[in-house]
Amino acid sequence: MDRLLAYMKETAAMVEQRLETILPYADLRPENLHEAMRYAVLGGGKRLRPLLALASFDAAGGISAYRDRALDGGCAVELIHCYSLVHDDLPAMDNDSMRRNRLTVHKAFGETLAILVGDALQALGFRVMAEAAGPMAGQTVTELAKAAGSTGMVGGQVLDLEGEGTTPTVEVVERIDRWKTGALFTVACRIGAILAGADEKALTGLTGYGDAIGVLYQISDDILDRTANADKLGKTPGKDAVVGKLTYPAALGLDGAREALNAKSIQAKDAIKDFGREALYLRLLVDFLIDRVK
Amino acid sequence: MDRLLAYMKETAAMVEQRLETILPYADLRPENLHEAMRYAVLGGGKRLRPLLALASFDAAGGISAYRDRALDGGCAVELIHCYSLVHDDLPAMDNDSMRRNRLTVHKAFGETLAILVGDALQALGFRVMAEAAGPMAGQTVTELAKAAGSTGMVGGQVLDLEGEGTTPTVEVVERIDRWKTGALFTVACRIGAILAGADEKALTGLTGYGDAIGVLYQISDDILDRTANADKLGKTPGKDAVVGKLTYPAALGLDGAREALNAKSIQAKDAIKDFGREALYLRLLVDFLIDRVK
Numbered sequence: 001m002d003r004l005l006a007y008m009k010e011t012a013a014m015v016e017q018r019l020e021t022i023l024p025y026a027d028l029r030p031e032n033l034h035e036a037m038r039y040a041v042l043g044g045g046k047r048l049r050p051l052l053a054l055a056s057f058d059a060a061g062g063i064s065a066y067r068d069r070a071l072d073g074g075c076a077v078e079l080i081h082c083y084s085l086v087h088d089d090l091p092a093m094d095n096d097s098m099r100r101n102r103l104t105v106h107k108a109f110g111e112t113l114a115i116l117v118g119d120a121l122q123a124l125g126f127r128v129m130a131e132a133a134g135p136m137a138g139q140t141v142t143e144l145a146k147a148a149g150s151t152g153m154v155g156g157q158v159l160d161l162e163g164e165g166t167t168p169t170v171e172v173v174e175r176i177d178r179w180k181t182g183a184l185f186t187v188a189c190r191i192g193a194i195l196a197g198a199d200e201k202a203l204t205g206l207t208g209y210g211d212a213i214g215v216l217y218q219i220s221d222d223i224l225d226r227t228a229n230a231d232k233l234g235k236t237p238g239k240d241a242v243v244g245k246l247t248y249p250a251a252l253g254l255d256g257a258r259e260a261l262n263a264k265s266i267q268a269k270d271a272i273k274d275f276g277r278e279a280l281y282l283r284l285l286v287d288f289l290i291d292r293v294k
Numbered sequence: 295m296d297r298l299l300a301y302m303k304e305t306a307a308m309v310e311q312r313l314e315t316i317l318p319y320a321d322l323r324p325e326n327l328h329e330a331m332r333y334a335v336l337g338g339g340k341r342l343r344p345l346l347a348l349a350s351f352d353a354a355g356g357i358s359a360y361r362d363r364a365l366d367g368g369c370a371v372e373l374i375h376c377y378s379l380v381h382d383d384l385p386a387m388d389n390d391s392m393r394r395n396r397l398t399v400h401k402a403f404g405e406t407l408a409i410l411v412g413d414a415l416q417a418l419g420f421r422v423m424a425e426a427a428g429p430m431a432g433q434t435v436t437e438l439a440k441a442a443g444s445t446g447m448v449g450g451q452v453l454d455l456e457g458e459g460t461t462p463t464v465e466v467v468e469r470i471d472r473w474k475t476g477a478l479f480t481v482a483c484r485i486g487a488i489l490a491g492a493d494e495k496a497l498t499g500l501t502g503y504g505d506a507i508g509v510l511y512q513i514s515d516d517i518l519d520r521t522a523n524a525d526k527l528g529k530t531p532g533k534d535a536v537v538g539k540l541t542y543p544a545a546l547g548l549d550g551a552r553e554a555l556n557a558k559s560i561q562a563k564d565a566i567k568d569f570g571r572e573a574l575y576l577r578l579l580v581d582f583l584i585d586r587v588k
Contacts, residue, residue, distance in 0.1 A: 030453055032452070087409055120449070
């Protein structure tokens with residue numbers, strides 16, 4: 001596990017450095033927009049999606065000369081993720097004031113600019129993806145757009161908000177988690193694999209892994225929302241229960257959610273069982289996500 | 295001019311039909327999101343950006359077998375344009391209730407869904423662009439993302455909102471118009487040209503045309519805001535002056551704005567002076583935009 005922590009730290013630093021360069025500098029016009037975009041993206045986050053892109057690239061046997069493409073592909077997914085956080089926090093959405101132990105973008109820069117920050121970050125995400133992928137741009141941009149769109153992340157957000165206060169069933173909760181969170185996790189793995197030139201079998205395995213770990217991550221997040229304190233979470237805990245979010249803990253209780261988590265961990269590891277040592281970090285990540293809610 | 299009107303009508307119908315198919319059907323989950331996305335896009339608009347993509351494709355000598363790609367490329371730009379209208383109309387932005395003689399999306403479906411409709415339409419735009427462009431996806435997606443982003447359309451929107459109530463100068467107004475409106479007009483022309491396999495000279499000509507006609511269109515729109523009635527505009531007229539928008543009429547008065555319009559029309563026609571008869575509709579469009587404010 002120490003190896004994974006070192007790998008996560010190293011990857012997060014590499015991603016941070018790359019995003020520093022990708023994001024327009026704050027002295028470029030419009031300065032306040034660019035400053036707010038940097039605030040929304042830099043200085044925090046576990047960078048799990050870029051990590052998945054890189055680890056999947058390695059697991060699929062990508063060559064080191066092309067590893068920077070996978071890094072940029074991962075950064076593209078991260079930019080889409082960051083834009084979605086900015087919009088999710090808006091007053092008309094989840095109305096959150098704190099994120100990563102700092103003020104949310106609309107609290108720090110106002111609602112108008114927060115909407116535009118999200119819009120610009122989404123465009124930047126697709127630009128980075130297109131520039132990174134070379135001849136694979138058609139496929140990777142298409143997949144990223146599908147994962148981010150109305151039958152992916154945004155659709156999941158709609159289902160999530162609509163579900164508030166209704167009776168949670170595992171079927172509905174799983175659909176929300178798959179769309180809202182799973183879609184970007186899966187596409188991060190797929191982009192890494194595609195840029196590595198993975199064959200069909202490897203691509204299928206990494207897709208299955210992404211599907212499972214996305215939902216696994218969301219379950220662990222929802223368990224933490226009930227068990228962790230504000231400092232550890234970086235935001236106000238317990239909010240899901242207050243607004244009646246449809247989550248695994250709401251549908252199954254904490255113990256039931258932990259069981260679902262274990263089932264997903266088996267599914268995730270099983271999907272990559274034919275990979276060798278090069279998939280080590282993907283396997284360790286499953287254990288890490290299980291451990292953090294113990 | 296009758297020929298242009300027939301061409302515009304025919305193109306708009308073709309674009310409408312294509313967008314009908316591109317947009318997810320309203321019986322697909324999440325149904326309310328998809329219904330609102332269709333409401334935001336279908337049933338109106340001059341479809342000038344797809345028209346520019348198609349007319350530029352034709353002007354650059356694109357072959358008919360690939361014309362559908364230019365149609366889809368134009369639809370991609372139109373989807374980006376439509377998302378920006380949904381977000382521009384939000385309470386935290388321009389706070390408009392009417393658009394194209396109908397309720398704006400946030401008035402008809404609520405603010406929360408309107409934010410997500412815009413987000414999903416932007417993703418769909420990039421998806422359509424990537425799928426349409428085949429091997430040209432890397433270049434066209436990159437250009438579209440740049441035009442839509444923080445130093446293009448979104449950046450222009452920031453400058454536009456920040457400028458409200460400040461003293462208008464031609465320099466600042468032109469920058470706002472170039473970014474807010476011109477960027478998508480120019481990229482529509484460029485995407486059409488690129489998909490036609492245009493050479494460097496043709497691409498430069500059509501880029502210059504796009505730059506000029508984008509600003510020309512915005513000036514004509516701002517003149518109409520002062521001179522047309524609500525029915526003709528499809529929205530409340532006179533609002534620019536009330537909130538102190540930085541426009542050509544505000545900087546130069548109506549006569550000065552008309553002079554600037556004429557200068558842009560000469561610039562637009564000059565950019566494509568080496569093109570033959572196949573650029574007829576591009577030329578006629580300049581006259582059309584001048585005529586509508588007479």
